Amino acid sequence: xxxGYAVAIVLVxxxxxxxxxxxxxxxxxxxKRDIPRxxxxxxxxxxxxxxxxxxxxxxxxxxxxxxxxxxxxxxAVILTALVHFWKRNTLVSIATGTIIYMVLVQGQxx
Amino acid sequence: MMGYLVLGIAFGLLLHQAGYHxxxxxxxxxxxxxxxxxxxxxxxxxxxxSLVAVAVTTLLVNSRHLFYGLSFIxxxxxxxxxxxxMMFSLTDETYALLCATSGVGSQEEQNARSFWIAVFxxxxxVTGSVAGAVLGSLISFNITGIEFAMTALFTVIFVEQWxxxxxxxxxIIGIVCAVVSLIFIGPDNFLLPxxxxxxxxxxxxxxxxxxxxxx
Numbered sequence: 001x002x003x004g005y006a007v008a009i010v011l012v013x014x015x016x017x018x019x020x021x022x023x024x025x026x027x028x029x030x031x032k033r034d035i036p037r038x039x040x041x042x043x044x045x046x047x048x049x050x051x052x053x054x055x056x057x058x059x060x061x062x063x064x065x066x067x068x069x070x071x072x073x074x075x076a077v078i079l080t081a082l083v084h085f086w087k088r089n090t091l092v093s094i095a096t097g098t099i100i101y102m103v104l105v106q107g108q109x110x
Numbered sequence: 111m112m113g114y115l116v117l118g119i120a121f122g123l124l125l126h127q128a129g130y131h132x133x134x135x136x137x138x139x140x141x142x143x144x145x146x147x148x149x150x151x152x153x154x155x156x157x158x159x160s161l162v163a164v165a166v167t168t169l170l171v172n173s174r175h176l177f178y179g180l181s182f183i184x185x186x187x188x189x190x191x192x193x194x195x196m197m198f199s200l201t202d203e204t205y206a207l208l209c210a211t212s213g214v215g216s217q218e219e220q221n222a223r224s225f226w227i228a229v230f231x232x233x234x235x236v237t238g239s240v241a242g243a244v245l246g247s248l249i250s251f252n253i254t255g256i257e258f259a260m261t262a263l264f265t266v267i268f269v270e271q272w273x274x275x276x277x278x279x280x281x282i283i284g285i286v287c288a289v290v291s292l293i294f295i296g297p298d299n300f301l302l303p304x305x306x307x308x309x310x311x312x313x314x315x316x317x318x319x320x321x322x323x324x325x
Contacts, residue, residue, distance in 0.1 A: 005158065006134075012161050013151050014141040016168035017175070022197050024179035025186065035180065041320055042312065045280035047174035048271040049308045052284030053301065054146065054171065055268050058261040060297040073261070080262045084269040091113040093269075097262035098120070102255035 068108065076101035114203055114231055117145060118238020119245065120259035124152050126246030127253075135243035139236040145201055146267065147171045148239075149260035150301075163302055170305040178205045185212075185221070192225045199228040202267065207231070279319050283311050 028035060059077065062070040080097030087093065122135045142148055150171055154164050178200050179186075186193040200208075207227050214220065246253070272281060284304075291304035312319070 006130075006155055008161060009155055009159065009164050010134075010138055010142065010151070012164045013144075013147060013154075013168045016165050017142055017144045017147060017172055018198060020169060020172040020175045021179060021200050024176055025183060025197055028180065028183055037320075038313075038316075041316060042173075042309075043177035043180070044275065045277070045312050045319060046170075046309065047177070048268070048275055048278075049280040049284030049287075049312060050170055050173055050305060051264060051268040051271055052281045053288040053304050053308055054150070054264040055261065056285060056288035056292060056304075057150070057301045058264050060292055060300065073258075076258060077261060077265050080265045081269050084266050085273075088270075088273075090266050091116060093266045094113070094259060094262040095116065097265065098256065098259045101258035101262075102253075105255040106252055 072101060072104040076104065112234075114145075114234040115238040115241075117259060117263060118235045119242035120256055121145075121148055121152075122239040122242020122244070123246045123253055123256050124149065124242075124260070125239070126243045127257075128152050128156050130155075130243070132240050132243035132247070135239040136236065139232075139239040143199060143201065143232055143235065144172060144175075145203070145235070146260075146263060149263065157298060163299075167302055167305070170302075170309070174202075175200060181205075182208065185224070188217070189221050189225065192221070196224065196228055199232055201231065201235075204228050204231045277319055279315070280312055283315070284308050287311065 055077065059073045062073050064070055076097050079100055080093050083096045084090075084093035118139065121139070122132065125135050125138070126132070138148060138151065142151065147168055150167065151164075154167065159167070179197065182196070182200070186196045189196060204227060208224055211223060211227070212220065215223065268281070272278065275281075287307040288300070288304040291300040291307065294300075295303055
């Protein structure tokens, strides 16, 4: 890929990120203007839905043709979620899931 | 904050694995500064996504940031120039820390503390990313599977949100749209259609969902 295009991708991502963070201050900064209900509705429901889609996105490469191609991912996701339900410590959950996954993948136990 | 250092290292390692010099990690972590989006960005770079796809994906992945700001409109306005940096740097981690420490001390103490939380968060993140990218070129041990750090991050944020919201239908809609889109479109370009379908369904289902959520 041309370097210029990679730079363009990064700049677009940076610009849109800034917009998502600054927009509420521009839209709702003048005293206490009411936030439209549709906006507060999306604010409540969109983030969990997007994060759910991202979990699927991050394991998109799995294939069900052989157990070793999906059981590691799915197992490690479930483990990460369980550890997080239990401890609610972000670092512990991520480290546990990632290390177990790396051991599984590198060991090829299935 | 240690979490940021570790996740930053994972991001740097991934970016290195994708064939980018550590200067890229430095640049991206300085100007984009968005944990989960940066992991997605590695994938977007790898597949040479169109700029429109990058923009829409960024908007939707970061959509939660639109609502973080709402909690801090007054405080950031009182912070003068530092307020602009606060807006730019309001990530998941910073938001969580600001929420946890708000209301402690005088207004001025709170502003100063908030500012330094944001600065340190970004320092940890940038340091971690660069360290990860440099480490990637130095170490010889097998890092196969390190990319799971991204999956684990998303899973953790997902669980956090699952535990805090009252209504779980939106999360289920997100999963279903993603799976259906993955099956029909395949792994390369399914995220954007999945996110658009999710937003559409959420808007259509508003009469069903809204009451329990906002009650």
